[in-house]
Amino acid sequence: MSIRHVLLGLLAGGPSHGYDLKRRYDERFPQARPLAYGQVYTTLQRLVRDGLAAVEGTDSDSGPERTLYRSTDEGSRELAGWAEEIAPPAPFVANEIFAKVVVSILVAAAADDDRTTGAAAYLQAQRAAHMERMRELTALKTTPGADLSTVLSADYALAHLDADVRWMTTTASRLATLTAEVDAA
Template sequence: MSTPHVLLGLLASGGTRHGYELKRAHDERLPRARPLAFGQVYATLGRLQRDGLVATAGQEREAGPDRTTYTLTDAGRATLDRWLTEVEPPMPYVASTLFAKVTVALLVADVDRARAWLIAQRRAHTQRLRELTAAKAAPSATLDDVVALDFAIAHLDADLRWLHTTLDRVADWHREVHT
């Protein structure tokens, strides 16, 4: 994820904001993403300000310390617009802990053990899929939640299809690797 671009987008959509508001907006709008740390927000804002993409708009005090508010500059808007028009290329490599773990399991375990690991992994994925599907159907689910859950569900579904296909190939894989 590009934290600087997300912060630029949040400023573009919400006007002048301070770091706490940006962190809260990030965590609300990207509910299934890793929450931003306050230090990351302020360090990123500092770099964006240094690069002329945001500017300070003033100070606010709400029952606490002064909070610097930030606003998007014209250069920041242009940077955000360029980023949004760039097509995100599909990942060129398989970079997944699940893929690595299954590959190693197939290399080091006998057929029955490898199959048992795959079945356990499939069970965990199925359980998580059920949890996410229930969360999506919950009356409290916001549109932000639904969009994030759709993304997560689609990825879990793809993992489950891959685990199923790999289970069908365990014996062939084992035979090929160990001969």
């Protein structure tokens, strides 16, 4: 996710302080990777540097001084172009789970142990962790009063976790063949 563009999108609603942008980010993207305040302010400084945002002013409201940011016309154009771009499917899949399965086979081979036992145990434990996270997300999205952003974010995560679980099931059924290929290489 492009934090730069998300912040520009949040600024499209009008000038805001960094604190308010962070709060609105948390509300709009409840299942996303948390955004630190430092990242918000660093990104805002870069947006200002690049002419995509500008400082509207500062106020203190009898507290610490806070800077008010607004999107520029150039920022609005940048945001519109980004929002229309089709996100290309990843050309390569870097799957940590797959890497750990292969490494489990390699480690077992080096120790002259049964090649599939460690990999099968790892897949079973990883599947259990995925299933637990799926239960948590299902409970989250079915909580009475859950907002649509939370439900849609949970649905997205559930679809990806479900694909991982299906892949793990398929891989577990093919461990003997995979082990033979890894041993032959």
